[in-house]
Amino acid sequence: MRRFYDAVTVTEAAGGWQVLLDARPLRTQGGAPQVVPHAALAEALAGEWQAQGETIDPRGFLLRDLADLAIDRVRPARAEQIETLLRYGGTDTLCYRADPDEPLFRRQQALWEPLVGACEARLAARFERVSGILHRPQPAETMARLRALLEGLDEYALAALLVLVPLGASLIVGLAALEAEANRAGLFAAANAEEDWQAELWGLEPGAAASRAAREAAFVLAARFARLAAGEAEAG
Numbered sequence: 001m002r003r004f005y006d007a008v009t010v011t012e013a014a015g016g017w018q019v020l021l022d023a024r025p026l027r028t029q030g031g032a033p034q035v036v037p038h039a040a041l042a043e044a045l046a047g048e049w050q051a052q053g054e055t056i057d058p059r060g061f062l063l064r065d066l067a068d069l070a071i072d073r074v075r076p077a078r079a080e081q082i083e084t085l086l087r088y089g090g091t092d093t094l095c096y097r098a099d100p101d102e103p104l105f106r107r108q109q110a111l112w113e114p115l116v117g118a119c120e121a122r123l124a125a126r127f128e129r130v131s132g133i134l135h136r137p138q139p140a141e142t143m144a145r146l147r148a149l150l151e152g153l154d155e156y157a158l159a160a161l162l163v164l165v166p167l168g169a170s171l172i173v174g175l176a177a178l179e180a181e182a183n184r185a186g187l188f189a190a191a192n193a194e195e196d197w198q199a200e201l202w203g204l205e206p207g208a209a210a211s212r213a214a215r216e217a218a219f220v221l222a223a224r225f226a227r228l229a230a231g232e233a234e235a236g
Contacts (some may be wrong), residue, residue, distance in 0.1 A: 001055070013033070040232060065154075068226075085165055089143065089171040092170050107193055107197060111190040163219070
């Protein structure tokens with residue numbers, strides 16, 4: 001599709017901020033007004049439109065897609081999306097470790113235990129650690145507190161988690177990535193500790209490095225989206 005607009009601006013709207021193309025307000029892909037809660041996110045969305053050349057590249061609208069996910073899918077179905085996230089909490093990768101006598105266990109302990117401990121402190125609840133792959137349910141109180149935490153988030157944070165959590169196979173990692181001072185690349189590396197361990201032992205399969213880089217970029221972008229939606233201005 002050829003570029004069909006000249007001016008990209010941001011304006012206040014009822015309930016937040018909105019991008020205008022030649023003074024026409026944008027709508028989501030589902031047809032709703034694309035009004036976001038903070039100017040920082042609206043400016044970033046505008047930047048995606050401004051960056052387009054003579055031909056529009058749909059791959060350049062990753063933040064827009066996240067905003068539309070929040071408005072079109074999360075807002076009308078919060079409970080359903082929270083249930084999706086809680087399923088990851090019940091089987092969180094960070095709680096499933098190698099046997100203690102295996103070298104991988106030491107790396108998992110070093111990378112994962114601080115993250116699990118920090119989440120436990122935030123929830124005032126305990127996660128069950130498991131050696132091996134046999135499922136062990138998390139305590140009911142822990143799951144209840146995870147639910148309460150998720151229910152307190154807005155649709156933009158939940159939309160970010162719907163990207164972050166599957167990429168890390170971990171609700172604990174996803175929640176940590178929402179923190180303002182989070183080391184997003186470090187969190188992604190922690191979530192992928194087992195994959196990286198196997199690559200060190202046996203080498204990378206063709207295309208694996210590119211796939212990992214793409215997943216990491218998506219992870220970092222989703223965390224950035226959440227902070228922008230919370231009102232955090234871009235650095236620099």
